[in-house]
Amino acid sequence: MDTPSPVKPKNLRRRLAVAGALVTTAALALTGCAAGAASPTDAASATSELRIAVPSYPGSWDQDFVAFDPVALALFKNVYPYLVDYGVTDVDGGQILDTENILPAWAESFTSDDGKLWTLKLRDGATFPSGNPITADDVKWSKDRAFAAKANVAGVYSLIGLTDPEQIQVVDDKTVTFDQAYPSALSAQIQAISLFIYDSKLMKEHATADDPWAQDWAAQNPSDGGLYNVESFTPGQEIVLKANKDYPAEDGPHTDTIRLTVVSDPAAESVLLQNGDVDIALGLGRQQIADLDGVSGVKIISAPSNEMISIPLNTTMAPFDNPLVRQAVAYAMPYDDIISTVYGGDARRPMSIVPIDMPGYTEEGFPYEQDLDKAKDLLSQAGVSGASVELAYAADNDEQEQIAILVQDALGKAGITVTPTPLDPATLGDRRDAKDLAMQITSGQQWVNDVEYLMNGWTTGAYLNYANYSNPTVDADVEASHTITDTDERNALWAEVQEQFATDVPVIPLAQPNYNLPVGDNVKGFVQPVDGLIRLKYLSID
Known part of the structure; x- marks a missing residue:
């Protein structure tokens, strides 16, 4: 097959945003119809219209090149044709996406006998909104494009031994094989976030010699054919x-029309919800959401999440190049004050860099409580007195500002002078790229609920390793995990990794805030999106 030359990323400052998202261990076989009945949607039974206020318009319609754009990423989960998707499970009376139960969607089946060679079969009669049939060629073209882009999908595929487009082959019009370099426990989860496809015939009509993958056209025009189609924009x-x-779809969509209106002013968005002019307000800050609690006609949906708020300490910059100093900072941190003051108790405290609820989590991973005397003693042992450090945080983030002030006060009592430094997004991104921040506040959510996925960001030289951390034990354990599928063996590795993090303290986990969503009190059917990307198909109005 002739393949166009590699895509030249435009307006893509980071080639790989592995940051993002949470998914749990899935079975190594995805077959048959979605549980419960994978029948086409009966649109006649759906609610007529759901109105959603969003803080911004998508920066691009091209999913291969979107990073750090939550509105776009959530939209794409609902409109792009995905071949497999998550089921839903009940947890303590609430509904969450069941990432251990990954089901076929436009795929008829996606199976593997050995966890290495996977066979994808497409459903008969599947078509794009253009009328073009969904074929194996569309799957192949879409993944060739992803490899050429060297961005989102190519990055996560490398974690499961897919690094070359030749590893993905068309067998017939409805069958594609994925031949990984090795079996991986991450295969099903990685495919659940990566197996979206483009209408290749339509895309080729808009390709040019200078733009063989139709990147310019795709950025401005929606790709749909998923749970929802884009009627207008x-x-x-x-x-x-x-x-x-x-x-x-297994269940839904329960609403026939979704209207997303851009409201850039949070105060205006809040007023629209209170007045009943929108049904859901996406993108409000935590304090703005708290201010809506108790307002007539509004309810706040709150559910535990795996978003992690943490502070990486740059292990190559003084004074944090000394592990005793990093341990001292861990003992000085005001953990309880952050949970109660910043989050009003609406957060959990993780005792590990591994999020609570992730398989392999252990509270031995970070056995630190605030103890200023221990902090002072460790600083004395390290020979550090009167140290001054900068604490960087996102300038537009009120929560991070509050955290910075609490940390400044607590570390000051231990003998370290902290200067909170708000940075605009561009400057913060540049300095993170340069890895020249001694101390910073970060927030992230894992798209794959597996320690291997998380720890790939903490190996030596990894892009998201803001601490410049390097430990041969951690590197070796993460490398070994790539080809181990036995749960007990993997958990033994993760116990060792967490023990090493507790000793080295390259990062301090602070809190896991709950996912909060303000909606009209007549909105129902909410399913907790473990990756933070709301699924619209379950929502409806009484």
């Missing part, structure tokens, strides 16, 4: 979605 203002009656 006005850049910067509004997007209207229509339920795709042909999509083989």
Whole structure:
């Protein structure tokens, strides 16, 4: 097959945003129909319209090149054709995405006998909104494009031994094989976030000699054919979605029309919700959401999440090049004050760099409580007196500002002078790229609920390793995990890794805030999106 030359990323400052998302261990076989009945949506039974206020318009419609754009990423989960998807499970009376139960969608089946060679079979009669049939060639073209882009999908595929487009082959019109370099426990989860496809015939019509992958056209025009199709869009203002009656969804969509209106002012967004002019307000800050609690006609949905708020300490910059100093800082941190003051108790405290609820989590991973006397003693042992450090945080983030002030006060009592430093997004990104921040506040959520996925960001030289941390034990354990599928063996590795992190303290986990969503009190059907990307198909209005 002739393949166009590699895509030249445009306006993509980071080639790989492995940051993002949470998914749990899935079975190594995805077959048959979605549990419960994978029948096409009965749009006639759906609620007529759901109105959602969003803080921004998508920066691009091209999923291969979007990073750090939560509105776009959430939108794409609902409109792009995905071949497999998550089920839903009940936890303590609430509904969450069941990442251990990954189901076929536009795929008829996706199976593997050995965890290395996977066979994808597409459903008969599946079509894109253009009328073009969904074929194996579309899958192959979409993944060739992803490898050429060297961005999101190519990055996560490398974690499961898919590094070359030749490893993905068309068998016939409805069958594609994925031949990984090795079996991986991450295979099913990685495919759940990566197996979206483009209408290759339509894309090729808009390709040029200078733009063989139609990147310019795809950035400005939606790809749909998923749970919802894009009925209309006005850049910067509004997007209207229509339920795709042909999509083989397990349940829903329960709303026929979704109207997303851009409201850049949070105060205005809040007023619209209170007045009943929108049903859901996405993108409000925690304090703005708290201010809506108790307001007539509004309810706040709150559910535990795996978002991790933490402080990496740059292990190559003084004074944090001394592990005793890093341990001292861990003992000085005001953990309880952060949970109670910044989050009003609406957060959990993780006792590890591994998030609570992730398989392999152990509270021995970070056995630190605030103890200023221990902090002072460790600083004395390290020979550090009167140290001054900068604490960087996102300038537009009120929560991080509050955390910075609490940390400044606590570390000051231990003998370290902290200067909170708000940085605009561009400057913060540049300095993170340069890895020249001694201390910073970070927030992230894992798209794959597995320690291997998380720890790939902490190996020597990894892009997201803001601490410049390097430990041969951690590197070796993460490398070994790539080809180990036995749960007990993997958990033994993760116990060792967490023990090493507790000793070396390259990062201090602070809190896991709950996921909060303000909605009208007549909104129902919410399913907790473990990756933070709301799924629209379950929502409806009484």
